Amino acid sequence: MMKGFSCGLIAGALIGAAAGMLADPIKDRQHAKMSRKKREMFKAVGNVIDNVMDMF
Numbered sequence: 001m002m003k004g005f006s007c008g009l010i011a012g013a014l015i016g017a018a019a020g021m022l023a024d025p026i027k028d029r030q031h032a033k034m035s036r037k038k039r040e041m042f043k044a045v046g047n048v049i050d051n052v053m054d055m056f
Helices: 002-023 028-055
Strands: none
Touching (some): 002 028
16 A cells, blocks of 8 residues: 555656646756756665665
8 A cells, every 4th residue: 555655656757746847847058957957866766665675
């Protein structure tokens, strides 16, 4: 039960972040900055998923 909740929470956060990025148009000069932040975000999410999998 807890594993499903954690997966749902992470999936919801990813979907919400993607929807927020699509809803807010990005200027050209901010594209590189957003790309760096996106890589950092996915790395952090990967670390969280790895930690959650280690718990179970």
